[in-house]
Amino acid sequence: MANARVWLITGASRGLGRAFAEAALADGDRVVAAARNVEPLEELTEKYPDHLVPLPLDVTDRQGVFDGMERAVAAFGRLDVVVNNAGVLLYGMVEEATEEQIRAHMDVNFFGAVWVAQAVLPHLRAQGGGRLLQVTSMGSGGGMATVGFYGAGKAALDSVSEALAMEVEGFGVKVTIVQMGGYNTGLFTAGTTNTEPLAQYQPLRTEMEAMWGDAVAPEPGTAASVIIKLAALPDPPRRLIIGSQSFDHVLEMDQAQADLYRSWEHLSRIAPG
Numbered sequence: 710m711a712n713a714r715v716w717l718i719t720g721a722s723r724g725l726g727r728a729f730a731e732a733a734l735a736d737g738d739r740v741v742a743a744a745r746n747v748e749p750l751e752e753l754t755e756k757y758p759d760h761l762v763p764l765p766l767d768v769t770d771r772q773g774v775f776d777g778m779e780r781a782v783a784a785f786g787r788l789d790v791v792v793n794n795a796g797v798l799l800y801g802m803v804e805e806a807t808e809e810q811i812r813a814h815m816d817v818n819f820f821g822a823v824w825v826a827q828a829v830l831p832h833l834r835a836q837g838g839g840r841l842l843q844v845t846s847m848g849s850g851g852g853m854a855t856v857g858f859y860g861a862g863k864a865a866l867d868s869v870s871e872a873l874a875m876e877v878e879g880f881g882v883k884v885t886i887v888q889m890g891g892y893n894t895g896l897f898t899a900g901t902t903n904t905e906p907l908a909q910y911q912p913l914r915t916e917m918e919a920m921w922g923d924a925v926a927p928e929p930g931t932a933a934s935v936i937i938k939l940a941a942l943p944d945p946p947r948r949l950i951i952g953s954q955s956f957d958h959v960l961e962m963d964q965a966q967a968d969l970y971r972s973w974e975h976l977s978r979i980a981p982g
Contacts, residue, residue, distance in 0.1 A: 714940070715785045716740045717778075719768055719825055720795030722749040725844065725892060725929045729792055732933035734760055741781040741788075743768075743795075768795045768821030769813075778828035787836055790940045791829050793822045794844040799858045801904025802914075810902055811858060818862035823869065830877060838881025840940055843870040847888045847955040851962060855917045874947055885945045887936070888959070890952025891926045927952075 716733045720726035721742035730740045731753065739760045742750050747763035754761050762784040766777045782788055799806060799814040826841060833839035848856070849863035867886055874884035906914065932951050939945055950956045970977070 714738045714789040715787050716790045716792065716940075717743065717764075717781050717788050717829065718792040718794055719743045719766065719821075722746055725889065725932065726792070726794040727753075728929035728933040729794065729936050730761070731930070732937050733790075736937055739785050741784050743777065743781070768825060769816040771820075771824045774821070774824040775828045778825070778832065781829075782832050788829060788832055788839060790840045790842065791825070791833070792842045792844065792936070793825050794842075795821055795825075796844070798856070798901045799904070800855055800901050802855060802907065802910045803857050805904035805907055805910070806858060807904075810904065814858050814902065815862050815865075818859070819865045822866050826873060830882065833882045834877070834880040838883075840945070841873075841877075841882060841884045842887050842936070842939070843867075843873075843884065844887045844889060845870075847890050847950055847952065847959050849888060850959065851966070854913060871947065883945050884947070885939060886948045887939070888948060888950045888955070889932065890950070890955025890958075892929045892932055892952075 714733075716730070716738055718726050718730050718733075718740060721730045721740075722744035726742075726744070727749075730742045730750075733740050734753070734757045737760075739762075740757075741762045741764050742753070743764040743766040744750065745765070745767050747765050750761070750763045754763055762781075764777055764781055764784075767773055795817060797814060797817045799810055822843065826843075829839075829841070833841070843866055845863040845867050846860065848860055849867050852860050867888075870884055870886045877884065935949075935951050939949060950959050
């Protein structure tokens, strides 16, 4: 197809990344599918041998990411849409998490995304533009017990992506923070590290597990069409919530936060500045 785009998608072997890759390929586009383990992509590679290039990539290895981006660009000669999607989950209370667990978590969810952005930007700038989709979470606006570090990493990525959008807009590069709702991605199984539980938190843990419930989340493919439409917009938004229920939840959380600020406005206004 004459108007076929070239995508680079990290975390493409499963979950949302896999769904985004499949949707782009079905749309006639070409995809460089990056993942730490590319074996799950074999079937998709056989189905789209001329349109899909699997790229083994560990996003926590900064030099490896820069080297990988060179191979990604060489695969089809350019990159039009980069989806920074690779992510993991550290599940547990803040006090329970070890230094090793916290650093490993942030290495993927924050630093890995930063390395990918830094590595692709010289190429996008040189070709006069492109799209960078930073996959975060609808819950990144506030912390939640048991998933505090996940929210922290996504909130940090939100913030740096806002700055990045301002910095690269003059080069024709459009950045969108994609705040995903809950989807059946396997993140809570294959992508999860659990802390060692402390007995003192068991009542709260039980309460949180009951709140999460056992409802089956939508399949990742149901979100993929939104990503395809987003990538095609000539003037995309800086932020986009993906998911109807998630959209409502974010509005409710924003209103609750605004109400909380207002209730303590008298104390805030004592100080100048």
